[in-house]
Amino acid sequence: MLxxxxxxxxxxxxxxxxxxxxxxxxxxxxxxxxxxxxxAVLLAQIFALHEFDPVKITDVIIASVxxxxxDAVRAAVTRFTAVKPAVVGPGMRTGLQIRIDxxxxxxxxxxxLAAGAKKYVRxxxxxxxxxxxxxxxxxxxxxxxxxxxxILPGVASAAAALERDTAQLPQILLxxxxxxxxxxxxxxxxxxxxxxxxxxxxxxVERIAEELEIPVGEISLLAAGRYADRVTPLCRxxxxxxxxxxxxxxxxxxxxxxxx
Numbered sequence: 678m679l680x681x682x683x684x685x686x687x688x689x690x691x692x693x694x695x696x697x698x699x700x701x702x703x704x705x706x707x708x709x710x711x712x713x714x715x716x717a718v719l720l721a722q723i724f725a726l727h728e729f730d731p732v733k734i735t736d737v738i739i740a741s742v743x744x745x746x747x748d749a750v751r752a753a754v755t756r757f758t759a760v761k762p763a764v765v766g767p768g769m770r771t772g773l774q775i776r777i778d779x780x781x782x783x784x785x786x787x788x789x790l791a792a793g794a795k796k797y798v799r800x801x802x803x804x805x806x807x808x809x810x811x812x813x814x815x816x817x818x819x820x821x822x823x824x825x826x827x828i829l830p831g832v833a834s835a836a837a838a839l840e841r842d843t844a845q846l847p848q849i850l851l852x853x854x855x856x857x858x859x860x861x862x863x864x865x866x867x868x869x870x871x872x873x874x875x876x877x878x879x880x881x882v883e884r885i886a887e888e889l890e891i892p893v894g895e896i897s898l899l900a901a902g903r904y905a906d907r908v909t910p911l912c913r914x915x916x917x918x919x920x921x922x923x924x925x926x927x928x929x930x931x932x933x934x935x936x937x
Contacts, residue, residue, distance in 0.1 A: 678693055678694070679693065680738075682741075683740045684750060685743070686707065686742065687706070688704045688706060691703060692921075692924050693729055693734070703727070705719050713749045720754075738762065738927050738931045739764050740789045740923075741785055765785040770930075771933070772792065772933055775823045776824045787813060789923055791815055792925075794897075796925055798817070800821065801895065802891050803898070804898050805922075806905065806909070808832065808909075811830060812828075812902075814881055818889060829877065832851060832907070833851065833903075833904070839870075851904070852871075852907070854868050874908045875911035875913075882914050883914075900918045901919050
């Protein structure tokens with residue numbers, strides 16, 4: 678049984694996978710002041726909630742974009758297993774070509790997403806939209822190589838900025854209004870955030886296609902992350918949503934490195 682973690686800026690996602698796929702997944706808030714013991718308690722409670730016996734764990738893999746949390750989570754895992762966790766980073770085989778200025782700067786989560794996308798995109802160009810605290814677009818060129826990334830503020834960050842910096846605005850619920858043109862303050866804000874995010878994705882995909890010199894229709898579009906289901910249905914270009922793409926990628930990397 679593989680226990681897989683993705684440590685992000687605001688949350689830690691983890692799940693157990695076997696030969697039949699994902700057995701369960703869970704999310705906990707990422708707090709840098711928590712100790713390894715505190716994370717171990719949270720893990721134990723969630724394992725119990727899902728009736729999961731940690732004795733079944735044979736392998737652990739961790740991807741992290743928050744170095745300060747990596748050691749705490751890694752230490753927490755050792756409370757349940759003697760397995761040394763594999764960490765996504767330099768020295769791990771990925772099966773990916775990375776054609777950016779400094780490949781080591783590519784976030785572990787983006788590496789994992791690209792590894793997972795290979796299961797669904799056998800050849801050709803692709804764009805992987807990951808809608809979390811930030812929204813990222815990882816670009817795969819026609820040769821199957823990661824050729825670059827676009828990073829922009831996520832929808833929750835945009836909503837929080839409006840609430841923080843603008844007077845007399847109501848608290849914003851991130852559900853899309855039926856129409857773009859808002860008839861009241863709440864709908865106007867939600868339209869700007871969600872329809873605006875969709876328009877950003879559409880516009881960026883079109884510009885990416887121009888730079889790659891490939892028609893948009895020939896680029897595979899994938900989406901994952903907490904806000905993918907709220908934004909991509911509003912897009913004019915169709916994104917295939919894969920809510921467990923991170924876990925697919927972690928499983929693929931685990932398999933690749935176990936064989937090596």
